[in-house]
Amino acid sequence: MSVSITNSGVSESPGDLFDAPEGSALIHACNSQGSWGAGIAKVFKLKLDQYPAAYRYYRSHCQTYRYGVTNHTILNLQAEDESTIKVRLPLGTALVIPPQQSDCKGGRKAHWIICLFTSRDYGKRVDSPDMIINSTHAALQDLKSQVNSLQNDIQGSQKPPPGELWSCRFNSGLFGVPWGKTRSLLDNVGLDLRVVYPADDTKEIDERKVS
């Protein structure tokens, strides 16, 4: 039985991320290497007829950090004290890609694409679950600050801010992080967000909560 689970501004229900309404933002987890090679990212890329410009935008963003080492300080949530960790940008940040004109042709929906940089690498070299949680926490704080600026700057900007924020159960697939860990961060970041998951992903949130 599918249950819509709501906690603060986060709701969960079966659905397809790409069914998000016109003008909404699609959130997914990304690596810093500029690869949308598998998982839901691959669906984004395979929907290349839908988001080619957004992919190029993400990839060029990663390439600006490829050679220079630009440090970014994030909280180490596993430490007792408020200790921090130095990581390389764009890890621990969010890239908010406005709808790209060339992606919206032929009646295709205009979607914002939000890339949360939660692991530096992917595949066998993916970061540890603890490290992914630290980067996710930092990236969500960054996203909240950017969404607030976009919403406060309506007069100044050309584009309306993102409508609804839709997300998949990011980090829980190829990045191998139990969904409950990421969901706990979403519950505490203070963003209104709709999480959708494939109908066959029948694990309820409580089953995914980790001790």
Ligand SMILES: Nc1ncnc2c1ncn2[C@@H]1O[C@H](COP(=O)(O)OP(=O)(O)OC[C@H]2O[C@H](OP(=O)(O)O)[C@H](O)[C@@H]2O)[C@@H](O)[C@H]1O
């Ligand atoms: N249409 C849809 N609507 C809603 N939910 C959907 C869906 N299709 C699948 N899902 C679910 O969305 C969750 C995340 O699934 P993923 O494994 O993709 O993402 P992740 O966040 O764990 O890992 C990120 C790395 O995976 C990629 O691949 P590469 O690294 O490029 O090789 C990236 O690039 C990153 O690096 C899983 O629960 C899927 O069931």
